[in-house]
Amino acid sequence: MTLLQRRALLLAPLTAAVVGGTGFWILLDRMSEGSYDPHSVPSMLIGKPLPKFSLPGQPPSAGFSSADVAASKRPTLINFFASWCIPCVQEAPTLMQLKRRGIPIWGIAYKDKVNDTSDFLKQNGDPYTQIACDEPGTVAINFGLYGVPETYLVDAAGIVRWRWAGGLSEDVVSQYLDPLMQRLA
Amino acid sequence: MRYLVPLLLILSLSSPAHAVSDPSELLQNRAQELRAEEIGDQLRCLVCQNESVEQSDADLARDLRRIIRQRVVAGDSDQQVIDWMVARYGNFVRLRPPFNATTLLLWLAPAIALLSGVTAVVMARRRRPAMPAPLTDTEQQRLADLLNS
Numbered sequence: 001m002t003l004l005q006r007r008a009l010l011l012a013p014l015t016a017a018v019v020g021g022t023g024f025w026i027l028l029d030r031m032s033e034g035s036y037d038p039h040s041v042p043s044m045l046i047g048k049p050l051p052k053f054s055l056p057g058q059p060p061s062a063g064f065s066s067a068d069v070a071a072s073k074r075p076t077l078i079n080f081f082a083s084w085c086i087p088c089v090q091e092a093p094t095l096m097q098l099k100r101r102g103i104p105i106w107g108i109a110y111k112d113k114v115n116d117t118s119d120f121l122k123q124n125g126d127p128y129t130q131i132a133c134d135e136p137g138t139v140a141i142n143f144g145l146y147g148v149p150e151t152y153l154v155d156a157a158g159i160v161r162w163r164w165a166g167g168l169s170e171d172v173v174s175q176y177l178d179p180l181m182q183r184l185a
Numbered sequence: 186m187r188y189l190v191p192l193l194l195i196l197s198l199s200s201p202a203h204a205v206s207d208p209s210e211l212l213q214n215r216a217q218e219l220r221a222e223e224i225g226d227q228l229r230c231l232v233c234q235n236e237s238v239e240q241s242d243a244d245l246a247r248d249l250r251r252i253i254r255q256r257v258v259a260g261d262s263d264q265q266v267i268d269w270m271v272a273r274y275g276n277f278v279r280l281r282p283p284f285n286a287t288t289l290l291l292w293l294a295p296a297i298a299l300l301s302g303v304t305a306v307v308m309a310r311r312r313r314p315a316m317p318a319p320l321t322d323t324e325q326q327r328l329a330d331l332l333n334s
Contacts, residue, residue, distance in 0.1 A: 041231055041277050111244070137248055144273040146231035146245060 043152075043163035044144050050078075050158060051142040055132035058109055058117050063132045069106060070158030075184045077105045078152040079128070080140060082112045083120035085148045091167035095127035098173065103181070107131040110140050110148050153177065155184050210247070212254050221257045224266050225250055229280050237280060 030036035045051070050066040057063030069076055079095065081088040095105060107128035109117045114133065121131075134140050143152070146165065153162040162180050164172060212218040222239055228249065230241035238249045249270070256266045270278045282288045320328065 039234055042275055044273060044275050137244075141245075141248060141252065141273060144275075146274070 040165060041144070041146050045152065045160040045163060048160055050154060050160060051139070053139040053142065055108065055134055055139060058114060058131035058133050061131040064106060064130045069154055072104065073156050074104065075156060075181060076154045077103060078108065078154060079105050080108050080110045080143070080145055080148050080150045082110045082148045083116040084112065087167035088149045089124055091149055091169065092124035092127070094168045094170060094173060096125045099127040104129045108139065109133045110145070111135060111137045153180060210250060210254070212258065217257050220263065221254045224253050224257070224263050227267065227280055228270055229278050231274060231278065
């Protein structure tokens with residue numbers, strides 16, 4: 001065995017360890033700063049039209065369908081929420097702020113009772129242009145929803161551009177939503 | 186104590202626990218129910234992600250169990266039911282990921298590990314110096330002399 005071979009043999013495991021270690025370090029770093037979540041499920045809807053649905057309304061809202069969202073012809077947020085969901089309470093101020101900025105938010109109450117939903121809206125404010133009820137939660141499954149709240153951005157052509165699983169915050173809005181809205185406007 | 190081993194053996198034969206919260210969830214048709222359970226065992230619960238849809242007690246898992254059973258009764262094949270789930274939740278929902286570009290390293294890892302092990306063994310063997318030639322007659326004689334002295 002030549003000296004070169006000997007060195008290669010020594011360096012191979014060392015290189016493997018360094019590459020692997022760097023990979024893990026990047027992974028852990030991204031996890032701690034929140035840009036990587038191993039539990040997040042990527043949305044299958046991005047770049048596709050909304051799944052077809054038609055839901056009854058939360059009075060006084062008349063309810064809406066996927067066609068209604070597409071017919072509004074402007075970038076719209078669809079927000080799944082529930083009165084029993086704590087992150088939904090936490091994201092309420094952010095949603096109210098988006099409402100004040102004139103961004104239409106269409107709400108879908110997930111597995112909730114009409115009275116509980118209206119109490120929730122009285123307490124936390126009502127940021128919604130329209131509110132529909134998905135009491136059995138089947139429309140949510142067609143969206144690929146795996147928890148509440150979840151927010152979808154639909155562009156003027158009715159194509160889903162973005163999905164956020166979990167509560168919206170000012171950080172999420174400025175980091176992800178605002179740049180997208182600017183591009184779509 | 187002497188029942189311990191037979192007991193453990195029987196335990197090892199049992200199937201994984203199924204989180205059926207309500208017996209009315211089960212299909213009346215035994216064959217269809219078994220098929221539905223087999224499909225659900227291959228799908229990940231999106232809430233408790235290390236459990237299958239059949240094992241999990243989460244609300245969403247219960248809804249997915251119901252959908253699996255509806256589709257089985259409606260005559261879907263196992264693959265059609267799994268495709269239905271993948272269309273909504275992506276390959277993440279499959280506990281056994283498919284073989285594709287992203288999972289290449291995952292699936293090939295055992296083969297790569299085996300191959301590099303075999304290579305290492307072969308290289309180590311090749312490096313070993315050849316067996317020394319057998320002793321010549323003079324050397325044999327000398328050895329005998331030394332041992333006898």
